[in-house]
Amino acid sequence: MKILAVDDDPVFLDILGVALRNLGFHDLTLVLSGDEALAEMEVKGNSFDCFLLDIHMPEMDGVELCRRIRQIARYRRAPIMMVTSMSARHYIDDAFAAGATDYLMKPLDSIELKARMGVIERLVYEQMRTNLLEQQNNRAAGILELQFDLHTPVSIPGFERGIEYLALENYLLTLGIRESYMSSAFAISIRNAGLIFGMASPVTFMNMLADVSSVLEEVLKSQQALMSYAGDGVFVVALNGAGALDLATIERELNEGIATFENIYVVDRLPMPTVKVGQLVRSTLFSRNRASRMLDRAIASAVGPGAERGAGMRRQLAS
Amino acid sequence: MINAALVPMRTKFVGQMLSRLGQLEALRCAVNDGREPRPSMAEIGQIAHRMSGVAETLGFPRIGRLSMEVDMQVSAALSAQAQLSQSWRSVEPLLEDLLDEMEANLDG
Numbered sequence: 001m002k003i004l005a006v007d008d009d010p011v012f013l014d015i016l017g018v019a020l021r022n023l024g025f026h027d028l029t030l031v032l033s034g035d036e037a038l039a040e041m042e043v044k045g046n047s048f049d050c051f052l053l054d055i056h057m058p059e060m061d062g063v064e065l066c067r068r069i070r071q072i073a074r075y076r077r078a079p080i081m082m083v084t085s086m087s088a089r090h091y092i093d094d095a096f097a098a099g100a101t102d103y104l105m106k107p108l109d110s111i112e113l114k115a116r117m118g119v120i121e122r123l124v125y126e127q128m129r130t131n132l133l134e135q136q137n138n139r140a141a142g143i144l145e146l147q148f149d150l151h152t153p154v155s156i157p158g159f160e161r162g163i164e165y166l167a168l169e170n171y172l173l174t175l176g177i178r179e180s181y182m183s184s185a186f187a188i189s190i191r192n193a194g195l196i197f198g199m200a201s202p203v204t205f206m207n208m209l210a211d212v213s214s215v216l217e218e219v220l221k222s223q224q225a226l227m228s229y230a231g232d233g234v235f236v237v238a239l240n241g242a243g244a245l246d247l248a249t250i251e252r253e254l255n256e257g258i259a260t261f262e263n264i265y266v267v268d269r270l271p272m273p274t275v276k277v278g279q280l281v282r283s284t285l286f287s288r289n290r291a292s293r294m295l296d297r298a299i300a301s302a303v304g305p306g307a308e309r310g311a312g313m314r315r316q317l318a319s
Numbered sequence: 320m321i322n323a324a325l326v327p328m329r330t331k332f333v334g335q336m337l338s339r340l341g342q343l344e345a346l347r348c349a350v351n352d353g354r355e356p357r358p359s360m361a362e363i364g365q366i367a368h369r370m371s372g373v374a375e376t377l378g379f380p381r382i383g384r385l386s387m388e389v390d391m392q393v394s395a396a397l398s399a400q401a402q403l404s405q406s407w408r409s410v411e412p413l414l415e416d417l418l419d420e421m422e423a424n425l426d427g
Contacts (some may be wrong), residue, residue, distance in 0.1 A: 011328050011332055012372045015325060015377075022324075085368060085387065088368075105375070107383060108376055255424045
């Protein structure tokens with residue numbers, strides 16, 4: 001796995017290098033600033049699998065660098081782990097919103113680093129598979145070879161506010177370290193996702209997800225929320241705090257918004273997607289298990305009995 | 320006892336300690352004298368921030384803890400609405416402890 005790590009402190013960077021090599025990661029590029037990092041990415045033939053970015057850096061900070069990396073097409077889904085200290089933890093929200101996958105606290109704890117890098121490694125593997133599928137699809141030039149099953153939490157083109165499901169869990173975990181323990185989540189289930197998946201090609205199904213996600217972004221544009229596609233036609237929305245939301249209105253607005261795409265579905269001879277919004281689930285978050293359970297409960301509330309089908313796979317990825 | 324691979328970094332860190340002591344002392348005087356107190360405090364925070372990220376790993380847990388506290392207090396002081404001089408009163412004793420601890424570890 002080829003790693004690019006950025007920190008303005010050369011001593012920390014050396015320590016990080018030693019720790020990563022001890023874990024078996026030898027293909028490292030270590031640089032002292034965001035500008036150097038971007039320059040490394042522009043070097044022909046350089047391609048990185050994941051990034052470790054210090055948040056607190058002069059000039060271009062880690063959050064801005066994260067945003068810039070996400071703007072580069074081939075790194076749109078590459079895992080980005082933020083490295084931060086207690087004093088900069090308030091920037092973690094911004095980092096997740098800018099596309100970070102996870103975070104790591106300074107000073108470095110080798111056990112924590114090992115666990116986090118293990119998750120990153122699995123993510124890289126998953127994304128290599130997804131990229132391969134996309135390449136196949138592009139090569140086909142109209143002959144649809146894209147293959148994924150209904151449970152796969154695919155990356156939806158154009159879903160700008162959507163983050164990886166694992167990143168959503170990681171975001172919820174950050175709330176526990178910021179004296180802001182209360183968090184809430186709700187899920188949106190496309191009720192007829194299974195039916196549409198059975199009738200449509202994978203690309204058409206993906207387009208349907210893109211339709212729903214664009215309406216979701218529009219309806220929730222005034223909410224400070226992070227959202228993710230969890231597979232099985234289910235989206236999850238996480239909020240910091242336990243404020244009241246009018247979920248019935250959100251459900252109505254979502255279905256009205258989706259109805260504006262009706263002509264497309266008529267032409268494709270597919271049923272219109274209809275969504276159900278589940279209950280708002282609240283939790284005090286202290287552990288990965290609790291974050292994961294809260295999301296599972298939110299999903300179960302939107303999907304109803306037997307909703308756990310995709311959760312096993314997601315937990316496998318996160319464990 | 321730290322990992323043998325970290326010895327060069329520890330040596331480097333100790334080597335930086337003397338110049339950091341001088342810098343922090345000068346910045347403390349600047350704040351006390353009212354000479355650009357805000358940027359001076361910000362610089363104190365930056366130095367403490369850097370040390371807090373590595374000190375414990377390199378075998379200096381007390382420097383790590385104190386520098387983290389200074390970093391956090393400075394960060395809170397600079398973002399608070401309260402008078403800077405008021406916030407400085409909570410930062411300075413911590414900075415004093417940090418400087419003492421750094422002095423005690425100057426020879427590694």
